[in-house]
Amino acid sequence: MVESSNTSATRTRGRPRSDATNEAIVHATLELLESENYQDVSIDKIAAQAKVGKQTIYRRWNSKASLLLEVMTERIFNRMVGVVPSGDALSDIEDLLKRYFVQLRHPLADKGFRAMVAEAQFDADFREKFYSGFVNDRRYQVRELLQAGVEVGQVRSDLSLDLAVDILFGGIWFRLLSGAGAPLDDAFAKELVGILKPYLVK
């Protein structure tokens, strides 16, 4: 489990965990991720780079994966982006995808994303956290937009919205993971929505 100091507000006894130390670790991790592959970033290296004892890292995160997840969510995908529903659900979704893609074009984004997917395959705990948090947060956003579309009558109400969402994210993931370098650009967002459009709107 991630036991980040900032989350556990109740512990009061003893010396509190230092936020500066947290920052040093996260920062060192980012620096190392820039210059090395994820698998080559070891806890030892992070500790050395951050001038921190290894124990200090293990006190906060129980694995490299947990640390990575926090680094990714807080630094690379640092804010949830969103769109205000305009009344045109499909257009909103296309906008949202475009915003996602901006983040995913961050130089560390795809390296980090792949690392998360890989870790998720190895570590059941991490998988749970990754999918129920990171992934679901984003799924939910899209689903809400679709739902709004249903409510204004733009989107058919007899469809599985979940499937539509899976399709969208599946398409993105496939591109991300295959490493083929196919770009996540505005055109792709348009295509994705385009292909779903006839399915959704009548």
Add this chain to the structure above:
Amino acid sequence: MVESSNTSATRTRGRPRSDATNEAIVHATLELLESENYQDVSIDKIAAQAKVGKQTIYRRWNSKASLLLEVMTERIFNRMVGVVPSGDALSDIEDLLKRYFVQLRHPLADKGFRAMVAEAQFDADFREKFYSGFVNDRRYQVRELLQAGVEVGQVRSDLSLDLAVDILFGGIWFRLLSGAGAPLDDAFAKELVGILKPYLVK
């Protein structure tokens, strides 16, 4: 590169590599994969289990990942399944997906599949092999069916077939990787193909 003994017909001098040894290694790998996570299956363990020297393994495969790929493709997804075009492309695709799903419900399939995806993130060589072989073989099959649909006038020719294929596989991957346990069953195959309805002429 993998240089399996059976493929290299030109080497003649010296003692030939034993097929029985090959088999022992692959078999040991499968046995270990059943009882342990992929990351816990080490070459040392495989060698011990197969009563084989480590060198003997590295003579045949250049990494754990290569060995895995072969084990997966030859044992778990052991034959390419296919369908003969019936004239109804979407129905054919649905059939094909159902056949894929049969293989993917093999007890080692999803564990092995995840392992391959994870390895692909770490190892560029493996990624290349994995996507241009395993993945593309299957993509190609679906694409061909779609193309056949175009040729008989069932499927529209003004849309990107590649995108359609990505959508299908993306949906499947997403389900496989998320470990949510959402089943890859016939209903899902039907749903997926449903997405392609808009691709039909008229």
Add this chain to the structure above:
Amino acid sequence: MVESSNTSATRTRGRPRSDATNEAIVHATLELLESENYQDVSIDKIAAQAKVGKQTIYRRWNSKASLLLEVMTERIFNRMVGVVPSGDALSDIEDLLKRYFVQLRHPLADKGFRAMVAEAQFDADFREKFYSGFVNDRRYQVRELLQAGVEVGQVRSDLSLDLAVDILFGGIWFRLLSGAGAPLDDAFAKELVGILKPYLVK
């Protein structure tokens, strides 16, 4: 340096150090020494056992070794034993050795003694304290008895008394350290003095 609370009479400002705390630490140390080897007794464990902060220990002793030395000298070899000179120096020495041996048969004595010898090898500060205090106090007692023997004409005056003392303690140490379990009993005291007797008395 050991700065036991009882010695520092001058510090007056702030909350005074608690004697009960001192006691708790020493007691916990003894308890742990009973059940574990010296090397397995860590300051962390002592602090936990005594329900005391580590700093509280380090405020009183500057190292594990210092704490050990005090525990040993104050609890195991808790009072200096002595004999009143009877006029027969050799008999007095034999008596003194017997009294030493009573202490050394304390269940923690040889474990503690070995620990001190070991620490003395590692830590120059401790070595100084150990030899100039614990060891020399006892050497001095024997030497005084010998000197008394010289003065009453029982012991030859042309001998190195230091050598005689070294021999006595050397014999004892050798037995203690070798862990052979050779007993430190009255018979051994008699033997030791017996072997020195012809050397000393004529």
Add this chain to the structure above:
Amino acid sequence: MVESSNTSATRTRGRPRSDATNEAIVHATLELLESENYQDVSIDKIAAQAKVGKQTIYRRWNSKASLLLEVMTERIFNRMVGVVPSGDALSDIEDLLKRYFVQLRHPLADKGFRAMVAEAQFDADFREKFYSGFVNDRRYQVRELLQAGVEVGQVRSDLSLDLAVDILFGGIWFRLLSGAGAPLDDAFAKELVGILKPYLVK
């Protein structure tokens, strides 16, 4: 247990342990012992210095102590010294002690000796090996000389030879361990043997 490659002549399977590697480890240990205290010589440092994997050290010795014992006995006290009995037991013993002292004045000897004594206090296995080997080998030599004296009628047969030996080694140990820097020189050898005068017949 020490499982030095040179001793186990029977293992034939697999790649044999390299003598050069052994040598590199021992040499590195000696080098480090020169510049650092024993406690500061870690297996990590030895491995780094010897350009050897840690496992390679642990394959041969089960602890730092075992390695030390071998280094000490094979390099510092590298050959057992001895004397041929001349008929005068005490003179022979004095000669033998002088020879011991030559070895003990080796720059690493007392550092190494103390380290062995300290380790012996911590580790029962090591203690057993140390005393029944290193220590006893030397005790035995002295005892034999005394026994020879008994046989030629020079030494009294009604006294405990073991005690005499303990006395001699006790005196030496005490001087070695106390770190007082009292020299182990020829004069000391003469003094020690002087103690044994009462053992002479008549």
Add this chain to the structure above:
DNA sequence: CTGTAAGCGAGACGGTACGTCGAGTCTTCCG
């Protein structure tokens, strides 16, 4: 039918990372 190149089991090898532990110091809050 014999030499020799390669395969083979076994296990040593240099490296690197792991996660834990201990020492001694520092920092909080509470009395």
Add this chain to the structure above:
DNA sequence: CGGAAGACTCGACGTACCGTCTCGCTTACAG
């Protein structure tokens, strides 16, 4: 200021795995 709690740095521990190397031995084709 004392004290309990516990964070902090540093660095050692012993294990595991990777991919390579090196033994003695076996196998089967080539001359």
